[in-house]
Amino acid sequence: MKYVDEYRDARLARGLVAELARKVTRPWVLMEICGGQTHTLMRYGIDELIPSQIELVHGPGCPVCVTPLEIIDKAIYLAEQPNVTLVSYGDMLRVPGSHTDLLHVKAGGGDVRVAYSPMEALKVAGALPERQIVFLGIGFETTAPANATAVWQARRQGLKNFSMLVSHVLVPPAIRMLLSSGRNRVQGFIAPGHVCTVMGYREYESLSQHFRVPIVVGGFEPVDLLEAISMLVAQLEQGRAEVENQYTRSVTRGGNLPAQKLMEEVFEVCDRKWRGIGLIPQSGLRLRAEYAAYDAEKVFELQDTTVQEPPECISAQVLQGLKKPTECAAFGKACTPERPLGAPMVSAEGACAAYYRYRRHAGAGN
Amino acid sequence: MAQFVCPVPLPAKDKILLGHGSGGSLGAELLRRVFLPAFDNAILAKLNDQAILDVQGVRLAFTTDSFVVKPLFFPGGDIGSLAVHGTVNDLAVGGATPLCLSAAFIIEEGLPIETLEKVVASLHRAAADAGIEVVTGDTKVVEKGSGDGLFINTSGIGLVPADLNLSADRAQPGDRLLLSGSIGEHGIAIIAQREGLEFESQVRSDSAPLHGLVAAMLAATPGRDSIRCMRDPTRGGLSSALNEIAAQSQVGMLLEEEKVPVREAVKGACELLGFDPFYVANEGKLVAIVEARAAEQILAAMRAHPLGRQAQVIGTVTAAPAGMVSLRTALGTMRIVDMLSGDQLPRIC
Amino acid sequence: MCLAVPGKLLAAEEREGSRLGRVEFGGIVCEVCLDLVPEAVPGDYVIVHAGFALSRLDAEEAERTYQLLAELEQAANQTPAAAPAAPDPSGRM
Numbered sequence: 160m161k162y163v164d165e166y167r168d169a170r171l172a173r174g175l176v177a178e179l180a181r182k183v184t185r186p187w188v189l190m191e192i193c194g195g196q197t198h199t200l201m202r203y204g205i206d207e208l209i210p211s212q213i214e215l216v217h218g219p220g221c222p223v224c225v226t227p228l229e230i231i232d233k234a235i236y237l238a239e240q241p242n243v244t245l246v247s248y249g250d251m252l253r254v255p256g257s258h259t260d261l262l263h264v265k266a267g268g269g270d271v272r273v274a275y276s277p278m279e280a281l282k283v284a285g286a287l288p289e290r291q292i293v294f295l296g297i298g299f300e301t302t303a304p305a306n307a308t309a310v311w312q313a314r315r316q317g318l319k320n321f322s323m324l325v326s327h328v329l330v331p332p333a334i335r336m337l338l339s340s341g342r343n344r345v346q347g348f349i350a351p352g353h354v355c356t357v358m359g360y361r362e363y364e365s366l367s368q369h370f371r372v373p374i375v376v377g378g379f380e381p382v383d384l385l386e387a388i389s390m391l392v393a394q395l396e397q398g399r400a401e402v403e404n405q406y407t408r409s410v411t412r413g414g415n416l417p418a419q420k421l422m423e424e425v426f427e428v429c430d431r432k433w434r435g436i437g438l439i440p441q442s443g444l445r446l447r448a449e450y451a452a453y454d455a456e457k458v459f460e461l462q463d464t465t466v467q468e469p470p471e472c473i474s475a476q477v478l479q480g481l482k483k484p485t486e487c488a489a490f491g492k493a494c495t496p497e498r499p500l501g502a503p504m505v506s507a508e509g510a511c512a513a514y515y516r517y518r519r520h521a522g523a524g525n
Numbered sequence: 526m527a528q529f530v531c532p533v534p535l536p537a538k539d540k541i542l543l544g545h546g547s548g549g550s551l552g553a554e555l556l557r558r559v560f561l562p563a564f565d566n567a568i569l570a571k572l573n574d575q576a577i578l579d580v581q582g583v584r585l586a587f588t589t590d591s592f593v594v595k596p597l598f599f600p601g602g603d604i605g606s607l608a609v610h611g612t613v614n615d616l617a618v619g620g621a622t623p624l625c626l627s628a629a630f631i632i633e634e635g636l637p638i639e640t641l642e643k644v645v646a647s648l649h650r651a652a653a654d655a656g657i658e659v660v661t662g663d664t665k666v667v668e669k670g671s672g673d674g675l676f677i678n679t680s681g682i683g684l685v686p687a688d689l690n691l692s693a694d695r696a697q698p699g700d701r702l703l704l705s706g707s708i709g710e711h712g713i714a715i716i717a718q719r720e721g722l723e724f725e726s727q728v729r730s731d732s733a734p735l736h737g738l739v740a741a742m743l744a745a746t747p748g749r750d751s752i753r754c755m756r757d758p759t760r761g762g763l764s765s766a767l768n769e770i771a772a773q774s775q776v777g778m779l780l781e782e783e784k785v786p787v788r789e790a791v792k793g794a795c796e797l798l799g800f801d802p803f804y805v806a807n808e809g810k811l812v813a814i815v816e817a818r819a820a821e822q823i824l825a826a827m828r829a830h831p832l833g834r835q836a837q838v839i840g841t842v843t844a845a846p847a848g849m850v851s852l853r854t855a856l857g858t859m860r861i862v863d864m865l866s867g868d869q870l871p872r873i874c
Numbered sequence: 875m876c877l878a879v880p881g882k883l884l885a886a887e888e889r890e891g892s893r894l895g896r897v898e899f900g901g902i903v904c905e906v907c908l909d910l911v912p913e914a915v916p917g918d919y920v921i922v923h924a925g926f927a928l929s930r931l932d933a934e935e936a937e938r939t940y941q942l943l944a945e946l947e948q949a950a951n952q953t954p955a956a957a958p959a960a961p962d963p964s965g966r967m
Binding site for chain 2: 160163167169172192197201202203204205207208221222227248249250252253262263265266267273276298302352381495497498515516517518
């Protein structure tokens with residue numbers, strides 16, 4: 160596939176690895192934010208290729224993993240209503256709520272459907288006027304324009320039976336939170352290339368300056384990530400702290416303006432609780448008041464709940480890069496993809512799932 | 526910063542999920558938890574695709590398979606032809622020459638008779654092409670809403686040569702893994718038809734009867750022992766088939782990513798949906814574990830056959846880690862090819 | 875987080891108030907919403923996520939990056955000492 164295969168080319172990868180080996184003189188701790196990047200790193204064994212002085216820790220860039228438990232429970236509650244059809248991205252179906260998950264609700268007779276695009280949910284709403292269609296609108300900034308379009312179109316079409324349960328999260332506040340923590344060890348960040356395709360990378364410049372950390376916007380293929388790592392190491396070795404763009408074929412500094420405009424029209428920034436981390440101020444998006452008719456929280460008068468969860472798993476520390484999945488006592492034993500204790504083991508992009516699927520060698524928490 | 530939060534573990538799962546039928550580890554667990562303890566016998570315990578019975582000096586292979594595919598008609602086949610190919614292949618990978626089939630139909634009230642006629646005609650054609658007949662059958666009708674229009678179960682009997690012993694517990698370190706062709710076509714052809722995921726694709730199901738290919742492979746082997754076992758990687762894909770053999774034989778496997786053929790259109794669909802071709806169903810492919818010294822000969826015989834033109838040696842059996850399938854990526858690094866727990870779901874993430 | 879794939883825009887049309895495109899990904903063709911990338915025309919490559927095009931792939935930048943990387947790889951080939959050590963599968967996690 161064009162523009163994919165070239166960035167998986169083994170020779171180009173080897174060239175970058177050799178370049179890295181030449182440049183690096185000291186240990187460095189780097190973090191990739193995006194779950195998709197974690198997936199690539201694990202799937203291609205990038206951490207095996209790079210010089211051992213470079214430590215990669217994985218960030219909270221998995222929107223499935225960080226969707227608050229309360230939202231999952233609300234989605235489950237809605238799916239259990241006899242007149243509701245809940246439509247969701249596939250990733251969310253296996254994520255455990257307080258007592259069950261959407262897949263089990265489906266098994267119990269709930270009308271739960273998977274969609275690749277939120278526009279499918281609009282089609283279902285048009286086809287089934289007697290049912291209430293709710294779309295579980297989660298994701299980072301990458302997915303927000305798609306979800307915004309669905310709501311905007313619903314209003315334009317005057318749909319009376321469509322609403323969205325929104326739980327968007329924003330990346331820059333999460334990075335700010337990580338960098339502000341006294342326990343932060345991360346010295347350089349790979350910023351998420353598709354989030355930045357939408358938002359541009361201006362927001363990262365103040366972070367980079369304020370905290371004196373280099374940030375490189377990276378793509379998702381192995382060659383992209385190796386190049387981004389190489390650019391970070393170059394900055395660190397030279398004592399620079401700037402924002403650079405590796406993923407130039409898709410990302411510009413200003414980002415996608417029509418997408419941002421649509422997000423601005425439909426959503427507003429709000430505080431958001433991140434599962435496994437806690438509340439991060441001004442780190443989420445919710446529907447504006449003008450769109451209340453399409454806000455599932457308002458349409459169904461959902462109560463705000465606080466779910467207290469005893470710390471059964473260490474996903475908090477894994478999501479912040481403080482621990483590796485293999486350092487969790489439950490990893491591979493009490494916690495597996497079949498019986499996940501936490502979201503990072505469920506989502507394909509979760510660090511725990513990635514480690515389990517690709518790295519569960521004998522003797523490493525098996 | 527607010528306190529760290531983690532989810533409570535789910536209570537013990539007490540319902541059957543769709544994932545239990547997808548050929549992954551959930552299904553394997555169901556087998557272990559419910560079926561094996563109930564049907565406790567040495568033949569079933571081998572967990573091969575077919576049971577090989579010694580009946581008064583004659584070795585018979587016996588297998589059964591149910592077909593619940595939706596949609597009923599798809600590019601490259603339909604539930605009727607699939608029902609023949611699936612059972613013929615389960616016999617074939619046990620080294621059996623298929624003799625005959627049964628076909629039981631569970632029909633949803635309201636199914637147009639014309640649809641049934643089309644399926645039956647297709648089933649008949651597929652059986653005739655495979656040189657066998659449907660000798661017995663059954664029909665049941667269930668109330669509207671209880672099924673996907675039509676379910677079919679086929680059972681098959683075949684004859685196995687006296688000295689042939691293909692079994693998943695026979696793989697040995699040093700053996701080679703042979704794959705008859707490109708993977709992922711059937712699963713992608715099906716999913717392209719599903720609501721919500723419609724895309725135009727030139728991907729056709731690879732549904733085909735493999736007994737001719739198997740016969741060619743057996744004829745090419747220097748000794749009866751050279752082929753240890755064969756599997757057709759259906760639900761759960763290549764990964765499930767290999768993981769099952771690795772577990773039964775208590776060996777490891779090392780695959781070479783570059784050697785596994787995947788067609789461009791399958792790759793494109795998998796990229797879009799976030800699927801891994803290793804977990805996508807095939808209905809006209811087989812994987813064979815063969816003695817190293819026989820690998821070239823058998824490969825040549827496969828490539829000489831219409832259903833094996835793209836055959837490749839895709840890996841080796843290793844002594845350790847036992848039960849684990851590993852892969853050397855295109856970048857030369859190593860990763861595990863795990864058993865999937867349930868269905869692959871299209872993801873954004 | 876963001877499974878987005880590059881595909882080639884084959885054709886575009888207005889329908890139901892949106893601009894929709896047929897995009898090819900290695901041999902399969904999917905309908906994609908182009909509203910967020912109004913400048914994309916048939917022949918362009920777009921990056922697609924959840925049924926929406928998010929950017930028009932900059933072919934010149936892609937080419938430039940590729941050339942740079944190819945040169946790097948050439949340079950690495952000429953320096954024997956730069957060859958990386960063989961990966962150790964027993965787990966540097």
